[in-house]
Amino acid sequence: MNEQQQGKGQGTRGGGKGDAFVTAITSQGEDYSRWYLDVVLRAELADYTPGLKGCMTIRPYGYAIWERIQQLLDARLKATGHVNAYFPLFIPESLLMKEAEHVEGFAPEVAWVTHGGKEKLEERLAIRPTSEVIIGTMYAKWLQSWRDLPILINQWANIVRWEKVTRPFLRTTEFLWQEGHTVHETEPEAEEETLKILGVYKEFVETELAMPVIEGRKSDAEKFAGAAKTYSIEALMGDGRALQAGTSHNLGQNFAKAFEIKFQGRDKVEQHAWTTSWGVSTRLIGGLIMVHGDDSGLVLPPNIAPYQVVIVPIPRGDWRETVLPHAQAIKEQLVAAGVRVMLDDRDAYTPGWKFAEWEMRGVPVRLEIGPKDIEKQQVVLARRDTREKQFVPMDGLSVYVQGWLTDIQATLLARATQVREERTHYTESYDEFKTLMAGARPGFVYAPWCDDADVEARVKTETQATIRNYPFVAPSAEGKTCFVTGRPATVMACFAKAY
Amino acid sequence: MNEQQQGKGQGTRGGGKGDAFVTAITSQGEDYSRWYLDVVLRAELADYTPGLKGCMTIRPYGYAIWERIQQLLDARLKATGHVNAYFPLFIPESLLMKEAEHVEGFAPEVAWVTHGGKEKLEERLAIRPTSEVIIGTMYAKWLQSWRDLPILINQWANIVRWEKVTRPFLRTTEFLWQEGHTVHETEPEAEEETLKILGVYKEFVETELAMPVIEGRKSDAEKFAGAAKTYSIEALMGDGRALQAGTSHNLGQNFAKAFEIKFQGRDKVEQHAWTTSWGVSTRLIGGLIMVHGDDSGLVLPPNIAPYQVVIVPIPRGDWRETVLPHAQAIKEQLVAAGVRVMLDDRDAYTPGWKFAEWEMRGVPVRLEIGPKDIEKQQVVLARRDTREKQFVPMDGLSVYVQGWLTDIQATLLARATQVREERTHYTESYDEFKTLMAGARPGFVYAPWCDDADVEARVKTETQATIRNYPFVAPSAEGKTCFVTGRPATVMACFAKAY
Incomplete structure (x- = not known):
């Protein structure tokens, strides 16, 4: 009966009234960005909402893909000891202000509630742009002893970030995601959790979405606001641009100190805990479209397809x-x-x-x-x-x-991997780098790197390329010189133009 | 591994720091309301959130119950031809204002977003108190022909209503629910859908939650703001008060006209559609606690228990x-x-x-x-x-x-049914009615009724009792006189003091 709704009826024939037949979509070669939007609308994955700029409606066919993602990822998170919970949508302004870097990163994107019914609120409430603050506040209330650790909680929720430029699934004012928030006794345990989840993400995205990804650590400039270290998985889209497909943050003691997440240790001494957070979102659906899609529309890996x-x-x-x-x-x-x-x-x-x-x-x-x-x-x-x-x-x-x-599942992964390999380059020359980035489908460029945020900003201005991450698997940078400055390289960086 | 989180660790020992042993809870006889809160906190179903009056955090053990509810109800909704989707959290103020009764009912409870980042919005956005308005807007965009009907979509979402007096699970500023929104070609089909879902709710709640309910139609005074007819299922709590456990609304053409949900009929004439909406929420968890719980805490029916x-x-x-x-x-x-x-x-x-x-x-x-x-x-x-x-x-x-x-599952349902029967009364006398309602655990009172909203308001003022619904199964009112006014009775009403 399910099918009656996801494919038939439901006003399935085209984005607007009247176009009652399959209409051709823009080809990838003609305009990739237009092709993407055409697929989103024509395959009825999502639709624009009148009067709400940047907010999308996820239609039944698109939502069925999200339900598959939820089901397959949730099972993996539970198998690694995590449980689900639900925390409030709102964050009081005074709480949001407690972690300085975090505020700086998120305040410009926050939607503010100022009135409840006819009354003006005494304190403005932020709609969660991410939940470290509200969840950290609850953890501080619950945590007492080292025996209570680790705390391994995930939530499936909606998130609001006031974005100026939006695109369905890839960047929307409201989106759906899961966000895990964990608390640990020691720094190594927090790091182990951060990397374990990154591994879960990589395995999940490659196995189920047939989307090959590069695991690595973010540069300081690109890390999460308030994190000690951020790791990401990065996928390559059909147009040679990168998509950050998931992130995992080791928050060190930054949030524990700001929100007083403390416990009595084995040595009876009260101490701050070590926390992590990590998430993937409906953005993955955008990735699916762009990794596998072609001029006839969507191509779904069988594991994630609502209908196989x-x-x-x-x-x-x-x-x-x-x-x-x-x-x-x-x-x-x-x-x-x-x-x-x-x-x-x-x-x-x-x-x-x-x-x-x-x-x-x-x-x-x-x-x-x-x-x-x-x-x-x-x-x-x-x-x-x-x-x-x-x-x-x-x-x-x-x-x-x-x-x-x-x-088909294996073929799609192999094909996407091959495309990525063909569009992955290595260079030690900034001139060559510029030529690569100016190409039609630029791809990933690995280059020995001096790890300097000012130079990173300059590369971005000059080429639009950013450091996607410092890949775990990459040629050694030892003995090399930075491809921009000629200074000794400290790390191999993976650059790309990104969504 | 799951169990490591839902029962162990996670700061499981008591509501606040320090009470590291099982502490006694208030008995039901001493203070039922306090007993309820004690169970919610001590069984770690939910917790208050600092700085957010009326917002609760649903803790892992409580959320695991919600996940069971979702899983078991979602399967029933899919088996009856419904699919899930996701619509925006926000409703532009001008849209909300389109259906007059609906606005009047919900505007006093709406949380308003006025700023995005540092900018003041041109138009205020309501956070959905229910989604008829935003979903109706999308349906108007999608619907073209009678061939597209019926549209049978459900969403699992968070809802915000600015409540003055709150209680965990029963009435909170933010809560979780599912809301179904359907569109039909004819009035009888909309009525059939409304009643079909009411039946699904009754079967689900009785089978899985072991909570017996009374199906019936709401009085005009108690119906959903904007509905033609509202039906409900009503359960009896351990203190003799009623809990509305689910509602199903036949919206007639009210929303179709306000939001221009139109289609070309079989006769080629453009016409307004007939719509319904229906929902159950995290309130069901409050019902579970109060129907089965005792002085030692929670008693969970095996079908819904995270651990059996x-x-x-x-x-x-x-x-x-x-x-x-x-x-x-x-x-x-x-x-x-x-x-x-x-x-x-x-x-x-x-x-x-x-x-x-x-x-x-x-x-x-x-x-x-x-x-x-x-x-x-x-x-x-x-x-x-x-x-x-x-x-x-x-x-x-x-x-x-x-x-x-x-x-155990059968015993809990039988026990709850017996308690309800013992506390269900029939009267034709307003004096007896007042005595019953003034009792310690008043229960349901069936009475022949003249269906007059002014008298209904008077009964509420004088006794705190409201009409829960006009039950489908009840003694006939034919030939009886109204228990308050002595006028000819038109219907048998079921009264109770309600949550």
């Missing part, structure tokens, strides 16, 4: 009596095998229209069945990723389909 | 070598059978302390195991609801435990 297979019956003669029952039987067989299936039995559309529509929505496998197929006890399977088409006997169909789904 | 069984190993001698491995094996056996299990192997607490702690948290079954039990190949099982204690052979244990869980 769409069945399109071919309407010949009295097909509702002859073809449809077979299509339904196949659907039941696939569902029983654990496959997520959509049977598109709408009368109002032709098979060709449906093919284009479900390609736009990125369904990994299309299954066609008509009267002749039934005679021959076969169906037609078509892959969204390679466009391969094949006759397959009905006997043993679900095993065959599952094999395809596994192969 | 807590295993407490008895620490004799080198119990970590002798007893613990058996406890772990039993845990694994139960988990494999689909039981949610917590093994409390903490050293710092005695078995007696653990017994009291897990009683406070309402775990349905306690399993004790010590060296003598291992010799005899048995364990001790203790029920939270009846306090029955029994030796049970290890052989076939998980089948036995599952039998107990089924029985």
